Amino acid sequence: xxxxxxxxxxxxxxxxxxxxxxxxxxxxxxxxxxxxxxxxxxxxxxxxxxxxxxxxxxxxxxxxxxxxxxxxxxxxxxxxxxxxxxxxxxxxxxxxxxxxxxxxxxxxxxxxxxxxxxxxxxxxxxxxxxxxxxxxxxxxxxxxxxxxxxxxxxxxxxx
Amino acid sequence: xxxxxxxxxxxxxxxxxxxxxxxxxxxxxxxxxxxxxxxxxxxxxxxxxxxxxxxxxxxxxxxxxxxxxxxxxxxxxxxxxxxxxxx
Numbered sequence: 070x071x072x073x074x075x076x077x078x079x080x081x082x083x084x085x086x087x088x089x090x091x092x093x094x095x096x097x098x099x100x101x102x103x104x105x106x107x108x109x110x111x112x113x114x115x116x117x118x119x120x121x122x123x124x125x126x127x128x129x130x131x132x133x134x135x136x137x138x139x140x141x142x143x144x145x146x147x148x149x150x151x152x153x154x155x156x157x158x159x160x161x162x163x164x165x166x167x168x169x170x171x172x173x174x175x176x177x178x179x180x181x182x183x184x185x186x187x188x189x190x191x192x193x194x195x196x197x198x199x200x201x202x203x204x205x206x207x208x209x210x211x212x213x214x215x216x217x218x219x220x221x222x223x224x225x226x227x228x
Numbered sequence: 229x230x231x232x233x234x235x236x237x238x239x240x241x242x243x244x245x246x247x248x249x250x251x252x253x254x255x256x257x258x259x260x261x262x263x264x265x266x267x268x269x270x271x272x273x274x275x276x277x278x279x280x281x282x283x284x285x286x287x288x289x290x291x292x293x294x295x296x297x298x299x300x301x302x303x304x305x306x307x308x309x310x311x312x313x314x315x
Contacts, residue, residue, distance in 0.1 A: 077257045077258055077259065082259060086259075088240060088241065089259065090238055090240050090245040090247060090259060091247060091259060092247055092248055092249055092253040094253065105249060105250050105251075105253045105254075106249055106250070108236065108238050108247045108249075110238075110240050169240075171236075171238050174236060176239070178238070178239075178240070
């Protein structure tokens with residue numbers, strides 16, 4: 070999930086205010102965070118992150134907020150809740166951590182220490198391989214369906 | 229004056245922060261911190277009201293002199309309009 074602060078330097082806000090509050094952009098942290106609907110509250114990273122924490126870092130000029138799957142030497146294995154590939158992110162690239170978030174128009178924030186939220190996060194990580202299997206299966210079925218339709222002349226051939 | 233749709237006010241660490249949502253988040257990338265009076269006026273002006281009505285509402289909510297309330301509301305409305313948050 071990329072954040073909506075393209076023109077705002079979040080690292081500067083974190084240094085000055087100690088907290089960044091902003092919208093979310095993207096679908097990579099679905100179903101937890103919905104594109105341009107929910108609000109994230111990020112604070113500066115003060116210690117090494119642990120598994121299930123949600124890290125804020127930069128990929129080029131874009132801010133990325135993804136979940137730590139496993140802390141490893143010198144960095145982290147990180148993955149979005151709605152992504153099917155792992156990333157290796159060095160320790161120094163991570164400068165913020167999600168501490169709470171707001172969903173929809175609810176007035177109450179959900180802290181990242183919330184037991185129900187942590188159950189969701191654990192489940193999301195635990196079911197990754199199963200979800201990835203079904204996503205790949207769906208893509209194969211879709212590709213096979215396309216081939217059949219093209220063979221029958223019901224769909225145009227790719228140029 | 230009325231504050232445009234597309235913003236939510238979030239309470240974080242005892243402070244109110246305005247956050248854009250939906251299409252508005254494509255246009256506005258900043259962070260607006262509001263004090264208590266600002267948060268009250270922001271909520272008040274999510275519906276169409278005049279400056280006079282804002283002053284009246286502020287006087288009903290807070291123990292404040294009328295000229296102070298008038299100045300606060302005028303400043304608030306000016307800031308909102310100048311930054312393109314009002315319509």
